[in-house]
Amino acid sequence: MNQPPQDAPTPTTALQIFVKGLGISLPSILTLVILIWFGGVIYRYIIDPISWAVQYSIASVTSDARPADGLLDSPRLPQLKYTRAPYNATYRLTENRLASLKEVVDSKESIPVGLLEDDPRGVYIVYGNEAVPYEHYRDVARRTPAAEMPTNAPSLYERRVTFKFFGSSFLLSLLAVLFVLSGIFFVGRIVTVRLGAYLVERIERNVLGRLPLISKVYSSVKQVTDFFFSERTVEYNRVVAIEYPRKGIWSLGFVTGNSMRQLVEAAGEPIISVLIPTSPMPMTGYTMSLPRSHVVDLDISVDQAFQFIVSCGVLIPVGQAVTATTLADQVKAQIEEEPVEYPETGNGAARRDDEANSP
Numbered sequence: 001m002n003q004p005p006q007d008a009p010t011p012t013t014a015l016q017i018f019v020k021g022l023g024i025s026l027p028s029i030l031t032l033v034i035l036i037w038f039g040g041v042i043y044r045y046i047i048d049p050i051s052w053a054v055q056y057s058i059a060s061v062t063s064d065a066r067p068a069d070g071l072l073d074s075p076r077l078p079q080l081k082y083t084r085a086p087y088n089a090t091y092r093l094t095e096n097r098l099a100s101l102k103e104v105v106d107s108k109e110s111i112p113v114g115l116l117e118d119d120p121r122g123v124y125i126v127y128g129n130e131a132v133p134y135e136h137y138r139d140v141a142r143r144t145p146a147a148e149m150p151t152n153a154p155s156l157y158e159r160r161v162t163f164k165f166f167g168s169s170f171l172l173s174l175l176a177v178l179f180v181l182s183g184i185f186f187v188g189r190i191v192t193v194r195l196g197a198y199l200v201e202r203i204e205r206n207v208l209g210r211l212p213l214i215s216k217v218y219s220s221v222k223q224v225t226d227f228f229f230s231e232r233t234v235e236y237n238r239v240v241a242i243e244y245p246r247k248g249i250w251s252l253g254f255v256t257g258n259s260m261r262q263l264v265e266a267a268g269e270p271i272i273s274v275l276i277p278t279s280p281m282p283m284t285g286y287t288m289s290l291p292r293s294h295v296v297d298l299d300i301s302v303d304q305a306f307q308f309i310v311s312c313g314v315l316i317p318v319g320q321a322v323t324a325t326t327l328a329d330q331v332k333a334q335i336e337e338e339p340v341e342y343p344e345t346g347n348g349a350a351r352r353d354d355e356a357n358s359p
Contacts, residue, residue: 043173050176051169052158058165059157068131071124072098078113080123080134082141087149090126091134097122127153136160239305240274240295242288251276252298252305259289267291282309 071092083089093101100122104111116123120138124131130153140159141149150156166172190196208218237255244251258264259271270292277285298305304317 046180047173047176050179051172054172054175054179055158055161056154058161059154062161063132063153063157064136065127065130065132065153065157066124068092068124068126068129070095071126071131074098074111076110078111078116080113080117082138083125086146087141089137092124092126092131094122094124127151127156132156139163239298239300239302241298242274242276242290242295244276244288250296252309253277253288253295254302254305255295256287263289269293277309279312280310282306 072095073092077091077093080091083091101111101115104115116134120134123134125134125137132153137156140156140163143163144150144159150159162169162172166175191200204218204222209215237257240253240255241250242253243249253274253276256273256275259273263271271289272292272295274288274290274295275285276288277283300308300317300320307315308317
């Protein structure tokens with residue numbers, strides 16, 4: 001009976017193909033999702049508040065809103081553009097503007113729409129106790145859907161600031177990003193100065209470090225940010241293996257340097273510091289001080305060791321995979337290095353016994 005060769009590929013099912021495709025595409029998808037989520041958090045809690053602050057500041061200066069008291073209404077006022085459904089905005093006139101239309105009012109003719117839209121001076125849109133000029137309202141209504149129209153005067157001027165001074169919300173958000181980057185650069189510049197670093201250290205220790213609950217959260221967040229943004233990075237000299245947590249079980253580690261002098265004096269031999277990473281997050285782990293004679297240097301790079309740890313041992317470095325051929329060669333080499341002595345029998349053994357018993 002003919003058997004398939006040993007190296008023939010095994011049949012691949014549709015499920016296996018799907019799993020392989022998922023394994024290839026999932027890291028990219030998750031990376032994109034994380035970046036989008038992180039960008040959304042930055043926009044919601046940093047960019048958007050700064051954009052609102054800019055809008056509010058400029059709107060407070062440029063606002064022409066006035067109290068609605070003193071404005072006059074007339075039953076013959078026509079429906080102006082952007083005031084009828086679905087806007088349903090009401091408007092009134094100032095006393096001077098209504099007086100200028102006295103001839104039209106006295107003739108009991110309806111006031112022409114174009115007379116007010118072409119010359120909107122003294123025409124105000126009423127928002128509760130406040131009123132805004134019709135031309136300002138119209139500027140916003142032209143570029144805003146009816147369902148998204150502001151419902152009060154401050155919000156209308158904030159929206160108007162975006163259109164008039166920035167052209168779009170994107171440019172306003174871009175300005176907010178520039179503000180954030182400038183602020184971060186300014187803080188970094190202050191910290192690089194000795195006085196600034198002293199003030200930051202005092203605030204962290206005497207204010208943030210003593211507030212209940214805030215101190216715990218701040219200290220944890222600071223440890224994470226210092227790990228990612230600190231300029232003092234850990235340098236791995238080489239990859240080694242140690243017998244840990246017990247003899248016969250090997251763990252990978254990264255040599256970070258020599259250990260402390262007192263440990264060297266106590267051990268009587270060189271002591272090295274080894275970082276033992278954890279799978280699948282090699283950025284976490286624990287540090288051990290070991291005698292140099294207790295570690296085995298591995299002929300692999302740091303990147304290959306990281307891949308081995310992150311994959312939980314699935315991705316074996318090139319040249320380190322154990323196959324049937326390499327295992328047979330290793331066994332053969334051990335046999336050649338350690339010859340076996342067999343006991344002698346027959347005449348040779350008897351002759352040596354006689355020589356040993358002879359006087």
